[in-house]
Amino acid sequence: MAMTSPVNFDTDYLRQQVMMTYDKVAHNPDGEYHFHRGPAYASRFLGYDPDELAKLPRVTTARFAGVGNPISIGPIEPGQSVLDHACGAGMDLLLAARRVGPTGKAIGVDMTPAMVSCARAGAELAGLDRIVEVHQGVYEELPLEDESVDIVISNGVVNLAPDKRQVFAEIYRVLKPAGKLYLADVIVQRELTEDARGNPELWAACVGGAMVESELLELAEQVGLNFGHITRRFNCFYNTPAEVKVAKDLFVHGANFTAQKGA
Numbered sequence: 594m595a596m597t598s599p600v601n602f603d604t605d606y607l608r609q610q611v612m613m614t615y616d617k618v619a620h621n622p623d624g625e626y627h628f629h630r631g632p633a634y635a636s637r638f639l640g641y642d643p644d645e646l647a648k649l650p651r652v653t654t655a656r657f658a659g660v661g662n663p664i665s666i667g668p669i670e671p672g673q674s675v676l677d678h679a680c681g682a683g684m685d686l687l688l689a690a691r692r693v694g695p696t697g698k699a700i701g702v703d704m705t706p707a708m709v710s711c712a713r714a715g716a717e718l719a720g721l722d723r724i725v726e727v728h729q730g731v732y733e734e735l736p737l738e739d740e741s742v743d744i745v746i747s748n749g750v751v752n753l754a755p756d757k758r759q760v761f762a763e764i765y766r767v768l769k770p771a772g773k774l775y776l777a778d779v780i781v782q783r784e785l786t787e788d789a790r791g792n793p794e795l796w797a798a799c800v801g802g803a804m805v806e807s808e809l810l811e812l813a814e815q816v817g818l819n820f821g822h823i824t825r826r827f828n829c830f831y832n833t834p835a836e837v838k839v840a841k842d843l844f845v846h847g848a849n850f851t852a853q854k855g856a
Contacts, residue, residue, distance in 0.1 A: 604755045611753050612705050615658075619682065619707035622655040627800075627834045630658045635684070639827055639847070640665060649687050653715030656682035656708070659748035660829040660847030661777020664688050667851060672696040673743040676767060679703055679732050679750035683712030683725070689746060690721045700742065701727040702735055733759045737767045744768075747776040749847070752802040757812055765816040771856040774818060775849075779803040779829075782844040800830070800845055809850060818852035825849040 614626070622630055629638065632654040636643040639662045646654050664685055669675060669692040677686035680701030690699035699721070701712050709729045716725035730736040732754060745764050754760045764774055781803045792801050804812070806823070813821040827847035 607755065608704075615681065615705045616707045618656055618658060619705065619711055626658075628658055628660075629829065629833060631655050632657065632684075635659070635662075638829055638831070640825075645688065646684070648719075649684065650715045650718040652711050652718065653682045653684050653687055656711055657684040659685065659777060660779050661748060661825070661827050661849045663746040663748050663775040663777045663849060664692075666775040666777075666824055666849050667773060669693060669744060670697075674698040674741065675700065675744045675746060676735070676737065676742045677701045678735070678745050678747040678764065679753075680712055680727065681705075681708050681748075683715050683727065685746055685748055686712060686725060686727070687715060687719050687721055689744075690716070690719075690724045693724065695724060697724060699725045700737065701725065702730045702732070702737075703727070704729065704731045733763060735763045735767055739766055740769045740772075742767050742769065743772050745772070745774050745776075747774070747778070749778060751776065752779045752800075752804065754802065757802075757804065757808075758815060761812045761816045761818065765818055765854060768854040770854060772854045774813070774852045774854075776851070777827075777847055777849050778809070779845060780806050780809060780848050781846075782806075803845060806848075809848075813850075813852045817855060819855055821850065821852035823848045823850050 632646040635641040635657055669689055671694040673693050675689040680686045680703050683701050686699055686701040703709050709727050712727045716722045728736045751760055810821050829847035830845055
């Protein structure tokens with residue numbers, strides 16, 4: 594398996610940097626960052642329906658910083674329970690809530706307090722607060738019971754975790770038997786350099802911790818998620834500062850990925 598973080602990597606410092614970055618996005622979504630944000634980016638680069646996004650509160654859509662479109666990977670049915678794993682301000686969370694309807698449940702988890710507040714505010718403004726619940730927590734230790742959700746959606750967050758196997762293990766734990774993972778994340782053609790892996794700024798920009806494609810497939814298989822495959826790719830870093838900081842032949846890009854827990 595490819596190395597996901599360098600030797601002696603300061604994971605506590607990384608988490609602080611990631612939280613600082615997304616706290617800034619929560620408070621100032623229109624600031625200068627190493628990555629794209631907002632509903633125009635989501636529709637133009639990632640294929641979201643602009644009319645559907647226009648019906649969501651701006652407190653949610655302006656802070657969107659995903660790298661793919663997990664909502665488009667497969668069906669989300671009325672009455673299902675969905676976890677938005679590291680939900681940020683909750684754009685995917687609210688889209689999932691609209692799909693599960695009043696008999697379902699959409700649960701968001703995020704480690705950044707300001708993003709949790711934005712997600713809760715967005716759910717209330719959208720009239721979805723009876724369907725949506727948002728918790729502060731980390732993806733390595735999700736505040737959910739075993740086998741409690743039908744679908745886990747995730748958008749651009751696994752790359753932020755040094756211990757990616759633990760993140761996948763938690764996804765497996767909370768999924769019901771035959772439950773599905775709809776994941777969008779950053780992948781690269783080959784392993785990043787030690788310097789790139791050790792750059793917390795690049796990690797916070799979703800590049801420094803990017804997986805090679807084979808690693809993504811292997812991690813899913815290791816924890817028991819079957820039928821893993823990529824369904825779509827996105828040039829999500831086009832013309833960003835993050836793009837110019839890595840070699841062109843790495844082909845840093847977003848990808849939709851799906852897998853399923855055994856019955």
